[in-house]
Amino acid sequence: MLQKTDSNATGFVVAALGLFFIGGLLTTVAPPLLDKSWNKPFKNSDPAKGPTGKLVGYTEQEMRGYHIYVREGCKYCHTQQVRTLASDVKRSGWKGVDAPVSTPDEFVYDWRQTFGTKRTGPDLARVGGKYNKQWHAAHFRNPRDLVPGSIMPPFPWIADNPQELDDLVAYLQTRGRAKDWRPDNDYEK
Amino acid sequence: MAVQPTLASAPVAAGQDIHQDTTVKMFLLGAVGYFAIVGVIALIIAAKFVWPEFLGTISYFTYGRMRPLHVNGMLFGWLLAADMGLAYYIVPRLCGVRLWSEKLGVATSILWNIIIVSAIVSLLGGYQKGLEYADLPTPVAVLVVIAWVMFGVNIFGTIATRKYQQMYVSTWYLMGTILWTAFVYLTGNFATLLPGITGVNQANLTWMYTHNAVGLIFTPAGLAVAYYFIPRASNTPLFSHKLSMIGFWSLAFVYVWTGAHHMIHGPISQWLQTISIVFSVMLLIPVWAVVYNFIATMKGQWHQLGDNVSLKFLMSGTVFYLLTCFQGPMHSLRSVNAIVSKTDWIPGHAHMAVLGTFSFMAMAGVYYVIPRVFKTTLHSETLANWSFWLFLIGGLGMFTALWLGGFWQGWQWNNPAIPFIDTVVALKPVWMVRFLSGIMIFGGIVLFMFNIISTAIGAGQRQAIPQPVAVKA
Ligand code: HEM
Numbered sequence: 191m192l193q194k195t196d197s198n199a200t201g202f203v204v205a206a207l208g209l210f211f212i213g214g215l216l217t218t219v220a221p222p223l224l225d226k227s228w229n230k231p232f233k234n235s236d237p238a239k240g241p242t243g244k245l246v247g248y249t250e251q252e253m254r255g256y257h258i259y260v261r262e263g264c265k266y267c268h269t270q271q272v273r274t275l276a277s278d279v280k281r282s283g284w285k286g287v288d289a290p291v292s293t294p295d296e297f298v299y300d301w302r303q304t305f306g307t308k309r310t311g312p313d314l315a316r317v318g319g320k321y322n323k324q325w326h327a328a329h330f331r332n333p334r335d336l337v338p339g340s341i342m343p344p345f346p347w348i349a350d351n352p353q354e355l356d357d358l359v360a361y362l363q364t365r366g367r368a369k370d371w372r373p374d375n376d377y378e379k
Numbered sequence: 380m381a382v383q384p385t386l387a388s389a390p391v392a393a394g395q396d397i398h399q400d401t402t403v404k405m406f407l408l409g410a411v412g413y414f415a416i417v418g419v420i421a422l423i424i425a426a427k428f429v430w431p432e433f434l435g436t437i438s439y440f441t442y443g444r445m446r447p448l449h450v451n452g453m454l455f456g457w458l459l460a461a462d463m464g465l466a467y468y469i470v471p472r473l474c475g476v477r478l479w480s481e482k483l484g485v486a487t488s489i490l491w492n493i494i495i496v497s498a499i500v501s502l503l504g505g506y507q508k509g510l511e512y513a514d515l516p517t518p519v520a521v522l523v524v525i526a527w528v529m530f531g532v533n534i535f536g537t538i539a540t541r542k543y544q545q546m547y548v549s550t551w552y553l554m555g556t557i558l559w560t561a562f563v564y565l566t567g568n569f570a571t572l573l574p575g576i577t578g579v580n581q582a583n584l585t586w587m588y589t590h591n592a593v594g595l596i597f598t599p600a601g602l603a604v605a606y607y608f609i610p611r612a613s614n615t616p617l618f619s620h621k622l623s624m625i626g627f628w629s630l631a632f633v634y635v636w637t638g639a640h641h642m643i644h645g646p647i648s649q650w651l652q653t654i655s656i657v658f659s660v661m662l663l664i665p666v667w668a669v670v671y672n673f674i675a676t677m678k679g680q681w682h683q684l685g686d687n688v689s690l691k692f693l694m695s696g697t698v699f700y701l702l703t704c705f706q707g708p709m710h711s712l713r714s715v716n717a718i719v720s721k722t723d724w725i726p727g728h729a730h731m732a733v734l735g736t737f738s739f740m741a742m743a744g745v746y747y748v749i750p751r752v753f754k755t756t757l758h759s760e761t762l763a764n765w766s767f768w769l770f771l772i773g774g775l776g777m778f779t780a781l782w783l784g785g786f787w788q789g790w791q792w793n794n795p796a797i798p799f800i801d802t803v804v805a806l807k808p809v810w811m812v813r814f815l816s817g818i819m820i821f822g823g824i825v826l827f828m829f830n831i832i833s834t835a836i837g838a839g840q841r842q843a844i845p846q847p848v849a850v851k852a
Contacts, residue, residue, distance in 0.1 A: 197544045199535075199554070206555050206631055210562065210595075213635035217654065218566070218587050225648045228579045260509035263443020273644035275717055280795035292646040297578030302509040305582050307641060309721040309792075310428075312799045334431070339804040341431040347438045 225294070232295035232368050241290045245368035247299045248361075255361025258354055260302050262345065269306035270315040270365065282316040282366075287373060289316040289366065296368045311342055316366035319377025326359045397477050398468075400752040402484025406464030407745055408835060409492055411828050413456030418824040420449045425817045428810035439503045447514040448502040454512065454592070455523070456495040458733060461741040462600035463491075463530055466553050468748050469607045470534050473550050475543045479536030487529040494522045510581075512589045513567040520568040527564065531557040548623040552603035555631060559595035563588055579647055586638035593732055594634040601737035602626075602669060604744045605693055609673055612689040612747055618675035626668035633661045640711040643720065652713075659711035666704040673697045688763040689743040695771060696739030703732045718793065723806060724785025727778050734820070735774050742770075742827060749831050753838035758830050766826035773819030776812060784809030 222228040232245040248256060259265070272282045272292045282289035292315050297303065321329075328335055331349040333342040348354045363379070424445050426433050434440040471478045478484055497519050501507070507514040515523070534557060538550065567588020571581050610617045617623065636658035639651045677694065684690050706728050710719045719725065750757045757763060784806050791802045 197546065199538055199546070202546075202551065202554060203558065205628075206558055207562075209628075209631045210559055210635055213632070213658075214562070214566070214587065217636055217638060217651065218570075218584055221583060221648055221651050222580050225651075228648075229575075260507070261443075261505040262441060263446060263507070265509070266443055266446045269721055271642075271645045273646075275644055275793075277793045277795050278644075281792070281799065294579040294646045294648075297582075297646070300578040300581070303578055303582040303585065305642065305645065307511065307721065308725065310803075337800055339800050341428055341803060343427065343431055343435045343442045345441070346436050 227293060227295045229298060230295055231298045232293065241369040241371045243368050243370040245296055245298060248364065251357050251360045252364055253301075253361075254354075255357035255359070256301070258348065258358045259304065259361055262348075264314075265304045265306045266308060267306075267310035267342070268304075268312070268314045269309050270304045270313065271306070272313065272315050278313065282313050284316070284320050285376070287371070290369050290371045311340075314362070314365055316371070318363045318365040318367045319372070319379075322378040323356075323359050325378075326362065327355055330355065330358075398471055398752075399477065399481050400468065401481055402478065402488055403464050403468045403748065403752050404835070405485060405488040406460055406467060406491070407749060408832070409488065409495075410457050410460035410464060410741075411745065411831050413452060413460065413495060415824050415828045417449060417452035417456055418821045420445055420452060422814070422817050422821055424449055425810070425814045429807065429814050438505070444503055444505055444507075447507055447511075448499060450512060451498055451502065451514055452495070454597075454733065455498070455515075458597060458738060458741060459600070460491060460495075461745060462556075462597070462604060462737075463487075465604050465607075465741065465744040465748060466530075466534060466556075466600070468744075468752065469549055469603065470537050470553060473543070473547050473607070474537055474541030476537060476540050479533050479540065483529055483533050487526055487533070490522060490526045490529070494519055494526060497522070508568070508572075510567065510571055510585050510588075512592050513571065513585065515568070517568070517572070520564075523568075524561075524564065527557075527561060531561065547606075548617075548620065548627060549603040549607040551624075551627050552599040552606065555627070556596060556599040556603065559591065559599070563591040563595055567592070582642065583639060583647065583651075586641040587635070588638075590638045590641065591635060593729075594630075594637070597733060597737045598630065598634075601696075601740045605673065605696065605740045608689060608740075608744050608747055609676055609693050609697075612687060612693065612743065613677060613680045613683050615676055615680050618672050618678070622668050622672045626665045626672065629661075629668065630665035633658050633665065637662065637711070640716075643711065643713060643716045656711045656713070660708045662704060663708055666701065670697055670701045686760075688760065688767055689747045691764075691767050692739045692743035692746070692770075695767075696736045696743070699731050699735035699739065699774075703728060703736055706731070718789035719785055720789075722785035722789040722792070723781045723809065724789065727781025727785055730774070730781075731778050735778065739770070742766075745827075745831060749834050750838075753835055755834060755838035758833035758837055762826050762830045766823045766830065769819050769823035769826065773816045773821075773823060776816035776819065780809050780812035780816065 232243065234240065234242050236242070272278045272289050274291050279288045279291060325336070327349055329337075329342075330345040332344045333340040348358060363377070367377075423434065423440070424442060427435070427442050427445075438444075467478060467484055498515050501516050501519060502514060506516045508516060508520075513520070534553060538546070538554065566584055570576065571584045571588070576584065606617065606623065637655045639647055639655035640659050643652050643656070673694070674697070684694060709715050710724075710728070746757065746763055788802055788806055791797050791805065
């Protein structure tokens with residue numbers, strides 16, 4: 191029996207691909223069919239169900255900024271997900287307010303997912319409105335001027351290019367804005 | 380015992396001369412060259428953690444462009460190319476026939492070089508898809524698919540014309556690698572780009588790809604190499620053919636389910652996280668089956684490690700495999716994951732797999748194969764031994780620094796009272812140790828490359844290579 195199975199190349203191909211497709215399809219194609227929140231943009235007007243707000247698509251400028259984010263590989267150092275952990279909720283929050291947990295429906299318009307795997311720098315899921323444009327400009331020129339000890343690389347070619355700087359900052363300011371989570375709408379511009 | 384395992388350990392048969400091995404030589408020498416080139420990039424990105432300004436003001440050399448270059452260069456330029464070169468060596472020998480088409484093999488190797496060079500140029504220019512491990516721009520990814528089909532046709536063609544009916548487990552693993560890679564690669568590079576695939580959906584497809592790039596590409600390829608060379612290098616038959624099959628089929632079933640364990644606690648359906656955790660823990664089965672088989676094969680043969688560099692690499696690779704694949708299931712658990720995920724622990728884990736395990740196994744194969752295909756002896760056993768110790772000590776330094784550092788980092792993150800920047804500053808000594816260990820590893824790479832190239836060049840100078848037997852048309 192054993193002898194026979196290991197002499198049969200065709201049988202092998204069928205079995206190896208069969209097992210692969212069972213697991214592969216059930217874990218990739220099935221989930222979005224079962225969990226609608228993967229494809230339906232976030233929208234909530236009932237404060238009883240958590241933060242209210244509505245996910246809107248990217249403007250052209252924000253999209254250009256998004257491309258810069260991808261081009262420069264920011265996501266190799268920054269995640270964009272507030273996990274269901276108390277420490278994430280605290281750390282992604284700012285000015286004393288905790289950040290809401292990220293949900294799949296906030297990412298529906300993300301043409302390149304930016305969840306990331308490594309937090310060499312802090313999570314950026316709720317960074318929209320945390321700093322103003324001057325801050326970002328100075329930070330991109332040399333992060334250590336603002337945050338001593340930082341190991342974020344300098345990006346002078348962005349800081350010196352008004353168009354790219356505007357675009358990238360516009361993109362960053364959208365992060366986390368689907369959910370109206372700030373008490374007094376105290377977002378910086 | 381079955382035919383094949385003994386075959387894998389039989390003394391080199393007289394029939395060996397039937398092999399021309401041009402493809403093997405081209406793939407392996409190319410892979411060794413890229414190993415060294417990308418090794419420089421590895422040192423640069425490791426240095427950037429210690430000196431963030433280093434090469435910092437030139438856009439081409441910024442961290443976010445160098446890191447994907449490091450990852451893709453190592454995975455495709457070195458590791459996959461080395462595994463492919465070894466497959467071109469192993470499969471014809473296990474089948475008792477010549478490679479199906481040497482010409483196709485040579486063409487594949489040329490195409491592979493085109494791919495790697497275009498990958499380097501485009502990644503430095505910032506042309507990348509922005510999907511981890513699938514960073515290569517689409518035209519380059521298309522070339523990868525073409526090269527892979529050429530490789531697959533050649534290997535399956537060889538298997539179809541085989542003289543020995545029964546297939547040894549290395550053949551199984553290589554066939555699995557070819558089939559799975561095809562679909563895993565298509566998923567990560569093309570399915571992710573389909574219209575309407577965004578956000579979490581795209582991420583889920585990406586994790587299916589990245590995780591299986593390791594699990595269904597580098598694992599089966601690396602194990603095929605180890606299953607062939609452990610019995611070969613030690614002249615001992617494989618302990619159990621049956622156990623090797625249990626390992627194979629459980630791997631085939633379990634691996635593909637685990638992708639979502641990269642998003643534990645993240646914005647992805649809870650039940651999918653749970654499935655990935657359950658299957659991640661089940662991964663212990665194939666791993667232990669494989670490791671037990673390797674260790675049992677070496678029973679009574681351990682003394683051979685002393686003067687056999689290939690065996691040293693193979694057996695330390697086996698130990699690293701056991702450790703990596705113990706870590707994997709453990710940090711899938713929600714409680715452990717809450718500490719180590721997204722920290723420096725993860726590169727510690729990843730490097731133990733791709734460097735400590737699969738690169739060690741590939742290097743063992745290269746050290747074994749190169750003298751044989753060039754019909755000579757290794758340039759220097761002493762240097763080879765030095766390279767092993769540099770890799771081992773450098774590797775251990777890097778892994779342990781990153782684990783300890785990563786765990787500590789995760790611990791600090793879980794206390795939100797500690798400002799983030801303090802957790803960055805706290806890790807600086809760890810990154811320094813990683814850089815210094817990286818220098819040792821790089822030293823190992825250089826010695827390895829020097830030895831292999833000297834062997835290849837020396838062969839020509841020492842003795843005329845016997846004319847290969849006429850190629851099959
Ligand atoms: C000279 C030795 C090496 C050094 C110093 C080095 C350094 C690094 C660094 C600094 C990173 C980024 C880690 C981070 O994001 O925090 C990295 C990632 C990576 N390296 Fe290496 N590396 C070396 C060898 C290798 C080899 C030989 C391979 C594969 C064959 C490899 C494969 C990878 C992969 C796959 C990643 C991404 C890990 C992930 O997804 O988390 N590296 N390496």
